[in-house]
Amino acid sequence: MSDTKFVGTPRKVTTHVNQNEDLIFEKSSAGKKAYRLAELDVPAVDAASLLGDAARTDLGVMPELSEIEIVRHFTRLSTWNYAIDLGMYPLGSCTMKYNPRVNELVSRLEGIAEAHPYQPESLSQGVLGIMKLLSDCLVEITGMDTITLQPAAGAHGEFTGILLARAYHEAKGNPRKKVLIPDSAHGTNPATAAVCGYQVANLKSNAQGMVDIAELERMVDEDTAALMLTNPSTIGVFESEIHKIADILHAKGALLYMDGANMNALVGKTRPGDFGVDVMHLNLHKTFSTPHGGGGPGSGPVACKKILEPFLPKPVVVTRPDGTLALDYDRPQSIGRVRMFYGNFGMFVRALAYILANGPDGLRQTTEDAVLNANYIRAKLEDTFDLQYKTRSLHEVVFSDRRQAKNGVKTGDMGKRLIDYGFHAYTVSFPMVVQGAMMIEPTESESREELDLLIDALKQIAREAEENPELVQTAPHATRLRRLDETTAARKPVLRWKPAPNGAADSSALTPDTAAKEW
Amino acid sequence: MRYLPKSPADREEMLAEIGVASIDDLFSTIPAEYQFKRDLAIPRQHGESEIIDRFREFANQNATGYASFLGAGVYRHYRPVLIDTVVSRGEFLTSYTPYQPEIAQGTLQAMFEFQTMICELTGMEIANASMYDGSTGAAEAIMMAVRVTGRDGAVIARTVHPEYREVVATYAQHQEIPLVEAGYSESGRVDLAALDAAIDDNTACVLIQSPNFFGTIEDVAAIAEIAHKKGALLIVSIAEAISLGIVRPPAEADIVSLEAQSFGVAPSYGGPFCGVIACKEKFLRQMPGRIVGETKDMDGKRGFVLTLSTREQHIRREKATSNICTNQALVAMMTTVFLTVYGKEGLKELAVHNLAKAKYAADTLGGIGKVLFNGAPRFHEFVIDLGKDAEAVNTALLERKIIGGLPLARWYPELGANASLWCATELTTKAQIDAAAEALK
Structure with a gap:
């Protein structure tokens, strides 16, 4: 020793x-x-x-x-990631629901995972059968007439849907010039309209945060191709005058596009096809439980009315007279392809497994529970946080940070503080029609006990905002890393690792751009 | 319903707390005439075992137990077990887009590693955190070149995957980007004289694919010189990412649009796959898609964030570089694990095995038919004229449990009805190749 x-x-x-x-x-x-x-x-x-x-x-x-x-x-x-499997994501408009594991299993079955997109149709009846059954289910759920599964994500679905509208107008001799978009819309809507060659006309919301019917009537003319409307709206409220909206558009030959991001509030309770929608997209990674996977893959099928069917992307799945399924490429009026092959097929498998697990009764109960959860949160928190729009909520509720902002505590701060309580942040500062928006969508996947924990956490944070604002402003405190310097990340981008010249490991900065602005 | 964590009593109590009598009260904003009162006409609720049985039935109606020589943009490679080990972790599978970086460092760091590997493999300076796929990536790359150059036309090689060209045409039409096609020469490569003639003062970019749709490796340096001489950018699309293990990266390109499906992603009837755009640093602010950057936290610790989002739609709305919102994060994660498992040496060895298998297949089948385009190097695909109608040849091969090469007449009528595109990868066995040759005799 x-x-x-x-x-x-x-x-x-x-x-x-x-x-x-x-x-x-x-x-x-x-x-x-x-x-x-x-x-x-x-x-x-x-x-x-x-x-x-x-x-x-x-x-x-x-x-x-x-x-x-x-x-x-x-x-x-x-272990550095938060995830649905660990706890709740009250992220409004994102529909972070449970991702059933049987979906993963069936998507990996050999005949499905190994299917090559060019294998002969005679050896593809199973994969085509999956596409056909999913299409039939989604058409029934939306109340539309037909569907394409090709778009790779929601924004890609928007792109496809607006191209369908454009092709429809072109076939009538005039593609028209503009697309109307409410100020409460997600940023993908105006970006999509621009990519499709349209001018964007902003439609102001009324005092209830809904479409202003008079303003709509004033704006719709023969140059209007479509209105892109999210229903329920981004404040989680159903556009009760939806059919009037459709009628105003149709009277001028314009189409009603519905962003289906919030479809989790409607499945089994009402159908867009019945209330005047001409074309819409779905997000399989929201409503139909396919995993978000840290940001993708998504899948954005587009359902539409008969009048738009000739323009669907090709190929489409058809049933031959002998009952076999086939891919039809002979579509002279098609907008063409928006993606190679047939779409994010692996997501179709998962979405169909989810639909089968639910059946009609399960899907209806799912919607009811999602709406029940949002309203429960609203009821328990409306005394704590400012509620700008009082109309009845469906699947999500949008509070404002107005009361807490008086103490210098903003929505983003409270979102970060929520992390310390074991939750993901809610959606921060969206929609922009609500000042300091705190957008909460619990989905149906949360138990009452879990909701109570979230409610307690938010009440506690509101108290902290009164008594110890700094604690909230500097959150999170319990994470491996604290708040990150996003401004420097944008001004001096370091986007890849490089070995340092002296042999020591270091990342390599690009040329600094001091003009770069970050929000 | 087994995914719903509520008892009937919970529901009743919650309704009471909200202060409504029934669940229908919560849907009262939906006008009565649009309330859906019947059951949806969809299949009834299934038990878990019934779901599996139903999908097994679907799976069994597809090709299983066949030797396949199909490639053409979707490649069958071995997928190491670790890929599923990693992406099946709920922390990756069920996490959201990493907008809250403090609790998403796992995804963010892996994406930063992905971007680094893509730069290293493609010879580019920067890469994004993935795009939908190679076809839409090519279209986005062209729109990016239009923004960078201020010109509005694009020249596209006829040897680019036909479905990529179709997707590009859909996008270009509404962006008012005129497209011109450049043909190929006897070697199966881009016809350089035709390319030169196709580029004018208004050409923003040239899009080629290498290895191209015929499996032939393009002379990227020569094409870059022609494009750059006239002020156009060069975009190189890569549909077979494994080729990068042994084929020189297209460092002369300005933008590379890669489809990374070969890096451990199942064919899955065509998706989801993993596109990615890589480019020169100077084009950073015109590049679409999410990007991960390194930074520090308040205590000076290294961390990663989504950055440069002022290019993106949720900030810039109609002035954004693209309407793209999601990426293919989980699929990019799969490719990152694949590339880590094979690594610096393995990727090269793997690519060489692919070369060897394809050479053996081309030599063996070349004894029966005529292999086309012999004047240039190729990777693991080749076009062969088997002297008979390619569709009829394939129908006969199915009897022997062989899926033959892809008949090309549908896209390349000039090659005749007998030409088909064959692919061999490391998973193709000598026995399968010999059996195909035997059946074709």
């Missing part, structure tokens, strides 16, 4: 091993491997002689690690 007294381990002390995980490149060492290829059963080739000048010799800083290191790397990263 040495007589030196033990003073402790020299190892860097951390609260948890997961607090420290370098970038994969910083963990890499030359010569490590996590793969072994199958034995080559054909003669080996010399790439340099086959490819000549086109041959590549080096793959730069691509990582080299063993399998256990890779598992630990990504598992550790995963």
Whole structure:
């Protein structure tokens, strides 16, 4: 034994091993491997002689690690994420509901996951059958006449839907010039109209946050191609005069486009096709439970009325006289393709599994529970937070930070503080028609107990905003990282890792752009 | 309903707390004539085992147990087990877009790693955090080139995947971007003289694909020189990402639009896949899609955030660079795991195996038919004229449980009815190739 007294381990002390995980490149060492290829059963080739000048010799800083290191790397990263499986996302307009695991299982069945989009139709009856059954279900749910599953996401669905409207008007001799968009709309709506070659005309909301009928009547003319309307609106309220809105548009030959982002409030209770909508998109990753996966993949089917059917993207799934399914490319009036192949097929599988798990009674109960949850939160919090629009809420409720802002506590601060209470933030500062918006959509996936925890947390935060505003303004406090410097991130973009010239690991900044503005 | 966490008593109590008599009161803003009173005419509620049975039935009606020589933009490669291990974690699968970076560092750091790998593989300086897919990525790249150059036309090689060209045409039509096609030469590469003639003062960009739709590797440097001489940008679309393991990256390009499906993503009847745009740094503020950047938190610790969102629709509305909102985060995560498993050496070895299999297949089938476009190097696909109608050949092959190459007459009538596009990957066995040759004799 040495007589030196033990003073402790020299190892860097951390609260948890997961607090420290370098970038994969910083963990890499030359010569490590996590793969072994199958034995080559054909003669080996010399790439340099086959490819000549086109041959590549080096793959730069691509990582080299063993399998256990890779598992630990990504598992550790995963512990830094919040997720539905951990708790509630009260994110308004995002519909963060439970993602059933059976959906994942069936999407990985061999005949489904390995299906090649060009395999013969005779060997694709199962995948086409999935597309057909999902299409039939979605047509019934929306009350529309027909559908395309091709769009890859909601905004892509908007693009497709507005192109359908454009093709329809063009076929009548005039594509028209403008698309009307309420000021409460999501930013994708005006961006979509612009990408489709339309001018955007902003439609002001009335005092209730709804479409102003008189203003609409004034604005709709023979140059109006469509109105893009979210229903229920982004404040979670049903446009009760929806049919009047449709009539005003139709009288001038314009179409009613419905952004189906909030369809979780309507399924089984009312159908857009019945209340005058001509074309709409759905978000399978919202209403139909396909996972958000940290930002995608989405899937944005577009349902429409008969008058728009000739213009649907090609191909469309059709039933042959002998009962077999086929892809029909002979669509002379089609807007063309909006995506290669047939869409985000893997999401169709999951959405259909969700519909089967629910059935008609389950879907109706789902909608009712989503609306019940939102109204419960509203009832419990309307004394605590300012409610700008008092109309009856459906699936989400939008409070304002007006009372707390007097103490310098903004919606964004309270959203961040919610993280300390074990929740994701609600949707912050959207829609813009509500000052300091706090947009809460609980979905049907939350139990009463979970809702009560959220309500308690928000009440507590409102109290903190009164008594200790700084605590809220500097939140979150319980996370691995504190608030991040987003301004510097935008002004001096560092968008990839690079080894430092001296061999030490460091990221590499691009040329600073001091003119860059961040919100 | 098993996904709903409420007892009947919970519902009653909550209605009482809200102060309404029944659930219907909460839907009273929907006019009575539009309230849907019957059951939806959709299949009844299924038990979990019934759902699995039903999808097994669907799965069994598809091609299983066939040897397939299909490629053409969707490639069958081995997918390491770790991919599903990682993306099946609820923390990745069920998380939202990382707008709250303090509780999304897992996704954000992985996306930063993804962007770095894409830059390294493509030879570009920056990359976004993914796009819908390669076809829409190509269309977005063209719109980006139009914004960068202030010109409004695009020249597209006929050797770009036909479905990519169709998607580009849909987008271009409404952006009023005139498209001109540049044909191919006997080598299967872009006809350089025709390309040169097609570019004029109004051409914003040239779009090529390499390896191209025929599997041939384009002379990117020569094409870049022609485009740049006339002030046009070069966009290189890559549909087979594995090629980057052994094919020189298109560093002369200005924008690369990659489809990363080959990096561990199932064919899944055509999607979801993973597009991504990479480009020169100077075009950063015209690049569409989400981007992750490095920064520090209040205590100076390294962290990552979504950045440069002033380009995006939720800030700029109709003036945004694109209407794109979601990306393919989870699929990008799959590709990141794939690239980490294979890594620097594995990706190269894998690509060489693909070369070897395709060479053996081309040599073997070349003894029966005539392989076209022999004047330039190719990766793992080749066009062959088997001397008989390609559709009829394929129908006969199905009897032997073989799915033959893709008949090309539908898109390239000039090649005749007998031409088809064959693909061999590391998963194609010698026995399968020999069996196909035997059946074709």
